[in-house]
Amino acid sequence: MAAYVRTVKTASGATAVQIVHSSRRGSRDIEHIGSAHDDVELEVLKAAAHQRMAAGQDELDLGLDTAAGMTSNAKGPLPITSSRMGHLADALARGYQALGLEAATGADEVFKALVLARIIEPTSKLDALRVLQEAGIDPPAYRTVLRRLPVFAEPSWRQALAAACAKHTGLGPASLVLYDVSTLYFETDTGDGFREPGFSKERRLDPQITIGLLTDASGFPLMVNAFEANKAETTTMLPVIEAFMRAHRLPDVTVVADAGMISEANKRAIEAAGLSFILGIRIPDVPYAVQTWRRDHPDQPIPDGHIFTQP
Structure with a gap:
């Protein structure tokens, strides 16, 4: 061997x-x-x-230790008693606290440990305990992790995290928020009603779910929701926005999106909810307001930031 x-x-x-x-x-x-x-x-x-x-295994005595000033009984290199990624673990813990996540979760050490492990090395829940050990953090027992997971899955838990993120960004009624979706697939052959085969940008046939992420203008995450994979992307927007308004007591929002995220049904639903939207879309003809401006200002470029309004 x-x-x-x-x-x-x-x-x-x-x-x-x-x-x-x-x-x-x-x-x-x-x-x-x-x-x-x-x-x-x-x-x-x-x-x-x-x-x-x-x-x-014994080592040959070549006299190197004595020449280095060590006693003749000393053999081999100094033993490594422990190692710790102290700076990394401490910095992540400090960021976790600065974002208000520690207060939002009631200083739950199991959740904090799983978050830190996921950032250091994305892996399974079981293997996360190994990552924590390598980082010098005393990991919780795997049975404790499994016992706490139902608590972490509660909507109230996710709402508390979203409230902490919104407070950190100083979110207000006039804030700009961005929304997009992605998919996560699972390496299994059968669906369960939530994880189901659907449209995959990676052209996979595996069961998957759709993730909707709401961020501020800088890309800082504010709220995340999960939907069935066979649910159209355009139909996920309004539920996320309404949940966001309820969580932060916002009386009104203006949805800004490209044409791919807002269908005709979405437009009607947004208007029925009393909200307004700005839609980026290609138009086949030059609008009347633009034609009029060009006629009144021949040979002049349109000023940057100029806004045309037309009923």
């Missing part, structure tokens, strides 16, 4: 350090040491892997 250290790039961009035990028969046993996010962490994990491979 031969063993060697190898590095593998993960989907999140980190570098996984592994010990591969291979036999002449072709079978292999892979031992995962950890994932590094910079060169320093990579060298530490490589050193730890080599130490683990050499565990229980």
Whole structure:
């Protein structure tokens, strides 16, 4: 049985350090040491892997330790007792607190730990515990995570997070908000009424869901909602906007969107809800107001920012 250290790039961009035990028969046993996010962490994990491979083996006494000023009984490199991505974990925790998420969640440590793990290395709930350990954070028990998940799925929990985000951005009645949708697919063959096959921009046949994200003008997230995959994208806009207005007690909003997000049915629904909209759309002919301006101002370019209004 031969063993060697190898590095593998993960989907999140980190570098996984592994010990591969291979036999002449072709079978292999892979031992995962950890994932590094910079060169320093990579060298530490490589050193730890080599130490683990050499565990229980004596080293030749070449006299190097004595020459370096060490006692003759000292052998090998100094042991690595622990490692911690302290700066990364502390910075993320500080940002979590500054956004008001700690207060919004009642200082729930399980939710905070899952959020930090997801940012450091997007992975499964079970593997998130490994990520937390590598970051020097004491992870919760997996049974505790499963017990808390129903609480995190409550609409009131999501509303509290949305309220904290809106407070951080200083959202007001005149604020500009942006809305778009995307899809998330699941590696399963059967749907369950919510995760269903639908229109996929990636041309996948797997069951998926539609995610609607509302942000401020800078792209900071304000609210997220999930819909069935077979629900048309245009029909997701009004429910998100109405939920957003209720959550933040906004009396009126103006929807600004391109033609792809607002269908004729959407227009009627928005007007029926008492809201107004600005729609970017191609028009086949030059409007009368523009023709009149050009006639009255021959050979002049239209000033930047000029607004034409026409019933």
